Amino acid sequence: MTRLADRDSDKAARILAVTRELVLRRGVKGVTVAEIAEKAHVGKGTAYLYWATKEDLLIELFAREFLSVLEAHVTALGADPELARPQRFCPRLVRDAVERPFMRALQAGDGDLLGVLAEHPRTEELLVHVGPAALMHTVLPVWRAHHLARADWPLDEQAYALRALMAGFLDAATNAGAPGGITVADPDAVMAAAVTALLGAAERASASDVRATAQEGLRLLREKRELLLALLAAQRE
Numbered sequence: 050m051t052r053l054a055d056r057d058s059d060k061a062a063r064i065l066a067v068t069r070e071l072v073l074r075r076g077v078k079g080v081t082v083a084e085i086a087e088k089a090h091v092g093k094g095t096a097y098l099y100w101a102t103k104e105d106l107l108i109e110l111f112a113r114e115f116l117s118v119l120e121a122h123v124t125a126l127g128a129d130p131e132l133a134r135p136q137r138f139c140p141r142l143v144r145d146a147v148e149r150p151f152m153r154a155l156q157a158g159d160g161d162l163l164g165v166l167a168e169h170p171r172t173e174e175l176l177v178h179v180g181p182a183a184l185m186h187t188v189l190p191v192w193r194a195h196h197l198a199r200a201d202w203p204l205d206e207q208a209y210a211l212r213a214l215m216a217g218f219l220d221a222a223t224n225a226g227a228p229g230g231i232t233v234a235d236p237d238a239v240m241a242a243a244v245t246a247l248l249g250a251a252e253r254a255s256a257s258d259v260r261a262t263a264q265e266g267l268r269l270l271r272e273k274r275e276l277l278l279a280l281l282a283a284q285r286e
Contacts, residue, residue, distance in 0.1 A: 061099050063089040068110055073150055077107060077164035108171045111151045112281055115179045118145045118152065119274045123267060130263035134251070135192055138266075139244045140237040142181050143215060147222045156181065156219060174280065179273050181219070182212045187273070191265045192248065195258040199249035207248075214247055 067089040071080045082103050086093040100106035122141075126132050132141065146152045154162040155176060166172050177183060186208045192198035198207070218240050221231075233239050245251075 060089070060091050060095060064091065064096055064099065064106070065110055065113070068106060072107070072110070072162070076162045077166055082106070104166065104169065104171075107166055108169070108175075109281055111155060111166075111172070112175055112277060114149045114151045115175060116274065116277055118149065119179065119270055119277065121145070123270050123274065126263055126267055126270070130260050133197070133259060133263040133266050134254075135188075135197055135248050136241040136244050138188070139185075139211075139215060140218075140240045142184065143218050143222060143240065144237070146181050146219055152181075153219075153223055156216075157223060171280075175277075178280070179277050181215060184273070185211050185215060187269050188266060191262055191269070195262045195265075196253040196255075197248070197251045197258065197262055210247060211244075214243060218243070 064085060068080065068085050071085065071088070080103075082096050083093050085106075086096045089096075096106065100109065122145075125141075132138060146156055150162070153159070155172060158167050160167045163172070189198060189208050189211060190204065193200040193204070193207075218236070222236060
């Protein structure tokens with residue numbers, strides 16, 4: 050497996066931790082490499098040894114959040130194949146995005162937090178390859194093949210509808226508690242019901258279908274993880 054070994058030093062870890070804290074507090078525009086280095090107790094030049102530009106540092110910070118989600122899904126799905134069911138996978142994916150501020154900001158296009166990175170090509174590349182919508186489009190054919198989603202609907206249209214559903218629940222979860230908003234006791238259960246209504250109840254799926262889906266899902270998630278690591282490695286070259 051591709052590794053980020055040259056970043057797994059104490060100095061690099063401190064730089065990433067300080068950058069995360071400052072960006073969450075003030076947004077990308079209010080942070081400089083000089084301040085990051087000072088608070089991480091390293092020289093400014095040390096930061097540039099690891100990242101050629103401030104943008105490179107920030108992109109890696111964001112990418113590592115996506116990486117943590119992929120690794121968490123690999124671990125969870127390996128332990129419980131039932132998580133491969135769309136009614137369980139989709140709510141978990143939305144919850145992951147809500148709980149991770151950079152993923153949430155990238156999904157929402159939060160210009161206040163992201164600054165110029167909101168429309169940066171590598172930011173877009175992250176979402177295209179490993180964003181929640183990308184994962185949905187990747188796994189949907191697997192669900193269809195193993196009777197966990199209806200297959201009597203053109204794939205592109207079904208994927209579009211599923212992505213729209215996910216985006217709606219993500220927006221609702223992100224803005225929970227806003228004036229005039231609607232709240233429910235168990236958003237995951239509501240989303241599971243909505244996914245079932247969209248994809249079907251999967252009555253035809255057998256236990257072997259679920260296991261096969263989990264195995265294929267693990268393979269795809271690992272591929273996405275390797276792709277993300279390769280993107281980060283290419284950024285350093």
